[in-house]
Structure formats: C-alpha cells, structure tokens
Amino acid sequence: xxxxxxxxxxxxNVEGGNFSRAGYASSEIKKLLKQLxxxxxxxxRTVVGCxxxxxxxxxxxxxxxxxVDLNTESITIRFQDEGPGIPDIDQAxxxxxxxxxxxxxxxxxxxxxGLPNIKKNADQMKISSIxxxxxxxxxxxxxx
Amino acid sequence: MAVKYFHHALKFRKEVCIGxxxxxxxxxxxxxxxxxxxAELTDNRCVDCGKCYRACPVGAIIVEQDDFSRIFExxxxxxxxxxxxxxxFPERVSINQIRSVLHELGFTHIFEVEHGTRILEGAMKEYxxxxxxxxxxxxxxxxxxxxxxQVRFPGLTDNxxxxxxxxxxxxxxxxxxxxxxxxKNKEIGIFYITPCAAKIAAVxxxxxxxxxxxxxxxxxxFIFNKVYTSMKQGHTGKNACQLPSLFALQPExxxxxxxxxxxxxxxxxxxxxxxxxxVIEFLExxxxxxxxxxxFLELRACDQxxxxxxxxxxxRFFTVERLRNQACEVKLETPENGVTDVTASMEVYRxxxxxxxxxxxxxxxxxxxxxxxxxxxxLKMQMVRDIMESLPSVDCGLCGSPTCNALAQDIAQGRAExxxxxxxxxxxxxxxxxxxxxxxxxxxxxxxEEKFGSRxx
Ligand SMILES: Nc1ncnc2c1ncn2[C@@H]1O[C@H](COP(=O)(O)OP(=O)(O)O)[C@@H](O)[C@H]1O
Ligand code: SF4
Ligand SMILES: [Mg+2]
Numbered sequence: 001x002x003x004x005x006x007x008x009x010x011x012x013n014v015e016g017g018n019f020s021r022a023g024y025a026s027s028e029i030k031k032l033l034k035q036l037x038x039x040x041x042x043x044x045r046t047v048v049g050c051x052x053x054x055x056x057x058x059x060x061x062x063x064x065x066x067x068v069d070l071n072t073e074s075i076t077i078r079f080q081d082e083g084p085g086i087p088d089i090d091q092a093x094x095x096x097x098x099x100x101x102x103x104x105x106x107x108x109x110x111x112x113x114g115l116p117n118i119k120k121n122a123d124q125m126k127i128s129s130i131x132x133x134x135x136x137x138x139x140x141x142x143x144x
Numbered sequence: 145m146a147v148k149y150f151h152h153a154l155k156f157r158k159e160v161c162i163g164x165x166x167x168x169x170x171x172x173x174x175x176x177x178x179x180x181x182x183a184e185l186t187d188n189r190c191v192d193c194g195k196c197y198r199a200c201p202v203g204a205i206i207v208e209q210d211d212f213s214r215i216f217e218x219x220x221x222x223x224x225x226x227x228x229x230x231x232x233f234p235e236r237v238s239i240n241q242i243r244s245v246l247h248e249l250g251f252t253h254i255f256e257v258e259h260g261t262r263i264l265e266g267a268m269k270e271y272x273x274x275x276x277x278x279x280x281x282x283x284x285x286x287x288x289x290x291x292x293x294q295v296r297f298p299g300l301t302d303n304x305x306x307x308x309x310x311x312x313x314x315x316x317x318x319x320x321x322x323x324x325x326x327x328k329n330k331e332i333g334i335f336y337i338t339p340c341a342a343k344i345a346a347v348x349x350x351x352x353x354x355x356x357x358x359x360x361x362x363x364x365x366f367i368f369n370k371v372y373t374s375m376k377q378g379h380t381g382k383n384a385c386q387l388p389s390l391f392a393l394q395p396e397x398x399x400x401x402x403x404x405x406x407x408x409x410x411x412x413x414x415x416x417x418x419x420x421x422x423v424i425e426f427l428e429x430x431x432x433x434x435x436x437x438x439x440f441l442e443l444r445a446c447d448q449x450x451x452x453x454x455x456x457x458x459x460r461f462f463t464v465e466r467l468r469n470q471a472c473e474v475k476l477e478t479p480e481n482g483v484t485d486v487t488a489s490m491e492v493y494r495x496x497x498x499x500x501x502x503x504x505x506x507x508x509x510x511x512x513x514x515x516x517x518x519x520x521x522x523l524k525m526q527m528v529r530d531i532m533e534s535l536p537s538v539d540c541g542l543c544g545s546p547t548c549n550a551l552a553q554d555i556a557q558g559r560a561e562x563x564x565x566x567x568x569x570x571x572x573x574x575x576x577x578x579x580x581x582x583x584x585x586x587x588x589x590x591x592x593e594e595k596f597g598s599r600x601x
Binding site: 006008023026027030031032034035036037038040041043044047048050051070071072143144 | 298299428429431432433508510512513514515516517518519521522524525526529
C-alpha cells in the first residue's frame with residue numbers, strides 16, 4: 001500500500017484478445033476522476049486516451065497491466081504489456097496506420113487512429129517498445 | 145445543508161414504509177438508504193425514474209398529484225392528454241368514450257400532447273444541422289433521462305437538444321389560442337394527464353426553463369379508473385360531441401412517445417434505447433470513445449418508453465401493440481366540416497411557437513464527486529479504498545446502504561459507521577470490541593425496533 005496520502009496507486013490487469021472486457025479499466029479510471037471532481041473536459045480526454053491504449057493491449061498484445069498513479073495535480077497511467085512490440089514507433093503513430101488483423105477490424109477496432117488520438121488527447125505521452133518482448137505506453141494528464 | 149436542485153414527485157410515506165429495502169436495491173442512482181426502519185431518499189441523486197415505486201410491495205411510495213378539484217378554479221379547463229392514455233384501454237373503448245368521461249369530469253377542452261411533435265420535429269432537425277459537431281445529440285423528451293445525465297453523466301449535458309418537449313409546445317399553443325379567442329390568462333387552466341413521476345417533476349421545476357404553461361398535473365391511473373367505472377355503468381360516449389372534435393393525430397405523431405418514435409424521424413444514424421439500466425450501460429460505454437458516428441440518441445427511462453410509465457394501468461406490451469395498430473389505421477384524409485384541423489391551426493402559430501421553443505442550458509449536477517475540494521476528495525477516496533479492504537463485498541444491504549462500496553462512501557462522507565456492517569460486527573464481537581447487545585442496537589437503529597420484536601416468540 002502507498003504510504004504517501006497525497007497520492008494513490010491502482011492496478012488493473014488486461015487480457016490480450018478479450019474484447020468483451022476491453023474498456024473495463026478505462027471505466028474504472030473514469031469513475032475515480034469523477035469522484036475527485038476533476039473537470040469534465042479533462043476526464044473526457046483522459047478516458048479517450050486510456051480507452052485507446054487499453055484496446056491496443058487487448059488487440060495487439062498477449063497480456064498487460066495498467067498502473068495508475070493519482071494525485072491532485074496529475075494522473076499518470078502506464079500500460080505495460082507482454083507482446084510482439086512495435087518495430088517502428090514513428091510509423092505506428094501515423095494516422096491510419098494499422099497492422100490489425102481482419103478479425104480485429106470486424107470487431108470495430110483497428111482503424112489506425114488509436115495512437116494518434118492518444119497523442120492528441122494526452123498532456124504527455126511516452127512510448128517505448130522492445131520487439132518480441134512488449135510495449136510500454138505512459139500518458140500523463142494535468143488535473144488542474 | 146446541500147442545495148436542493150430538484151423537485152420530486154415521488155414521496156415516501158414513512159408511516160406506510162416497512163423498511164424492506166426493495167426500493168434501495170433497485171434504485172439505479174443509489175439514492176436510497178434505510179435508516180430507523182424506513183427508506184430515505186437523497187434528493188439530489190434521485191432522477192424520478194420510478195423504479196422504487198414499482199418495487200415497493202406496500203405502496204409506501206406515492207406520486208404526488210394536484211387535487212383534482214383545482215381544475216374548477218378555472219373557467220377554461222384543458223386536459224392535455226398523451227396518446228399512451230388511449231393505448232390503456234381495450235379496443236372496444238372508443239376515443240369518444242374517453243373524451244366524454246373527461247368532459248363529465250369537468251374539462252371543457254381536450255388536446256393531445258402529440259400535436260406538439262410536428263413543430264418540434266422540424267425544430268430538432270434544424271438544431272441537428274446547426275449543432276452537428278456535438279455528436280451524438282441527445283433528446284430531452286424524457287425528463288428522467290435529462291436528470292440522469294445531469295447527475296451521472298455530467299459531461300454529456302452539452303449534448304442535450306435544448307428544445308421544449310411536445311408537452312410544453314402543445315400547452316403553449318393551446319393557451320395562446322384560447323387567449324386569442326378572448327379568454328383571460330388567469331381563466332385558463334391547463335392540466336396534464338401524466339404517465340409518470342418524471343414529467344410531474346419536470347412540470348413543477350422545469351430543467352433549463354423556469355416558467356410553465358401547465359397549471360397542474362393529474363395522474364393517469366386516476367383518469368383510467370374513472371373511465372373504467374363509467375364504462376361499467378354502461379356509458380357509451382354518445383354526448384362526447386359537446387366537446388369540439390379535432391382532426392386526428394398523424395401516425396408518426398401517435399407513435400412519438402413510444403420507443404423509436406423520435407429516432408425513426410431523425411436524419412442520419414439514430415439509436416433508440418429504452419429502460420434506464422440499458423441507458424446507463426450505453427452511456428458508460430459511449431463516454432469512453434473519442435468519436436461516435438451516431439447523430440441522434442433517443443433515450444427513455446421506461447421499458448417500452450411511455451407505454452411503460454409507472455402511472456399507466458395497461459400491460460405495456462399490449463399498449464404498444466394497440467397504438468401501433470391505431471397508427472396503421474389512421475386514414476390520410478382531409479378534415480370534415482366542423483372538425484378542427486389542428487395542424488393547420490398550429491401552422492398559424494408556428495412563428496410564435498418557434499420563438500419560444502428553446503430552453504436554457506442544462507447544467508451538470510454531478511453526484512459522483514466525493515468532495516467539492518479535490519484534496520479532500522482524494523483523502524476520502526483513500527478512505528473508501530481502505531474501508532473496502534475490510535468489507536466483505538457481498539452487497540447484502542444489511543448495513544442500510546445498497547452495496548459495500550456505497551457504505552464505504554457513506555462512511556467516508558460521515559453518513560455511516562463501519563459497524564453498520566454485520567460482518568464487521570461479528571469480527572468485533574469475536575475480539576470483544578463490541579458486545580452482542582451493542583450490535584443488536586446498531587441493527588435496530590438501521591432496521592427499526594419492530595423487526596426485532598416478538599412476532600412469534
Ligand atoms: N500495445 C501494442 N503492442 C503491439 N503493437 C501495437 C501496440 N499498440 C499499437 N501497436 C501497433 O501500432 C499500430 C497502430 O496503433 P493504433 O494507432 O492504435 O491503431 P490500431 O490499433 O487501430 O491498429 C497497430 O496496428 C499495431 O501495429
Ligand atoms: S419514458 Fe416516458 S413515461 Fe417513462 S419516465 Fe420517460 S417520459 Fe416518463
Ligand atoms: Mg488501437
């Protein structure tokens with residue numbers, strides 16, 4: 001448990017391939033921000049980014065964990081997955097670029113807008129990846 | 145003291161309530177707690193959906209209505225009736241019969257609410273063109289949904305279509321028409337026959353609008369019973385002609401208050417969702433997405449929309465079937481002599497109605513926040529989490545809060561104690577922190593003395 005009362009940590013597991021549960025963690029994070037009385041516009045941007053990142057773990061990786069670090073100044077959400085990784089991050093960031101399988105597209109995901117939308121909505125975004133191992137995406141939102 | 149935002153038509157009669165907690169368990173906004181053996185409502189959380197009313201086994205929850213005799217304070221007494229009233233009765237009861245009973249009860253005019261939908265439909269389409277960037281736009285037809293969005297989805301208040309519902313448009317039109325015919329404003333009494341509590345609450349404290357052309361509200365079940373009694377007495381409705389006849393509603397107008405009544409009339413991609421839990425589930429998901437390509441959302445609190453209103457008496461599925469059949473049977477004809485063509489008459493007032501069709505912005509009233517101040521809210525959040533670690537997560541409701549999480553939040557906000565939890569009581573008794581007498585007293589405080597009295601032994 002966290003000792004610093006000014007900050008809270010949360011963790012959520014994400015299961016690769018399980019689309020019916022995709023969005024669960026995002027909804028939980030949204031609830032937290034509503035309880036904190038964060039501005040609705042900021043909540044909206046956070047949740048949109050969060051949801052896209054969560055779906056990416058479900059769609060492209062095998063398994064992952066979401067680490068949330070919350071205080072009154074900001075929220076940092078780290079999506080760490082075990083999966084194939086991203087060989088060319090710059091290319092992955094391009095609007096419309098997607099390696100999603102046709103199966104994933106049928107589910108209504110895979111339009112290649114996820115990463116660009118995360119970048120657009122987040123106050124800060126960091127992404128790193130090791131091919132064959134996994135990807136870590138971190139977004140930070142200022143809450144004030 | 146918290147500011148009171150809403151008027152509520154649902155009233156809890158303490159003297160009748162047996163504290164069974166059925167209402168608490170069905171409330172979609174967790175607005176109910178049990179205290180002292182009685183249900184207690186948190187006003188600002190309640191959206192007037194009426195789920196509790198349906199769940200109460202002893203009729204302790206009532207829908208407050210105006211005293212019927214109030215209609216006689218006015219010389220011109222208008223009954224504004226929604227079309228679902230017609231769907232309450234078996235086919236052999238004619239519209240004329242219903243009209244004649246209303247006449248006998250003392251009304252001088254009868255006007256269908258849905259006459260307001262034609263003007264509204266045009267205004268909605270125009271609104272959608274102008275506000276197309278705010279997708280999806282959400283109908284404000286159902287007042288329970290408007291309140292739900294205010295308290296639970298405050299980020300979506302900007303998506304609400306800020307136009308009056310058909311009820312208010314019909315009322316404005318009729319008042320104006322009577323005024324133009326020479327009636328004095330204070331002589332006109334417009335009374336709405338309502339299928340639900342949400343509409344009453346909206347009439348008494350309109351969201352986003354502060355005046356109403358409606359003088360009072362009468363519950364639909366009251367009228368239903370009157371019509372039935374009169375039918376039993378062999379009434380045929382022959383003298384209904386004393387009331388001016390109106391040219392019938394068009395099919396799309398008749399169906400407006402049913403599910404898909406609005407969505408089927410709107411351009412682009414529209415969706416209709418009825419029943420409040422379905423609506424909540426949908427909006428939760430929708431909030432997560434950047435862009436939805438849905439243009440219009442029709443959301444209704446009741447299953448089968450207004451056919452399932454809590455003050456309706458008929459089986460909602462039959463009501464829908466009847467109204468759909470009636471709509472199919474409407475002949476598209478020109479009005480006969482002596483029959484008022486409402487559409488034409490309303491057209492005359494189009495400019496007047498359009499000038500008054502907008503309502504003020506609907507404000508968010510979030511009930512999710514643990515505290516206004518973010519620092520305090522964070523501390524309380526921490527507290528909720530700590531408390532949750534010791535609660536059993538079985539949501540038994542014996543603490544008087546609907547779920548363990550609701551209890552944890554109540555405790556963090558100083559409205560409850562951890563010892564309200566029966567699992568905690570057992571643990572504390574084991575450790576000698578609490579005597580069995582003390583824990584019994586706690587349960588009595590929550591559930592009332594009587595539940596522990598001697599019924600059998
Ligand atoms: N967590 C991840 N693991 C592996 N590859 C990923 C991950 N996230 C994104 N990618 C890659 O980046 C591409 C672009 O991602 P995104 O913009 O979200 O579009 P989409 O998910 O619709 O394909 C994906 O198609 C995929 O190849
Ligand atoms: S669906 Fe109709 S009857 Fe039900 S609450 Fe909404 S307006 Fe009232
Ligand atoms: Mg994606």
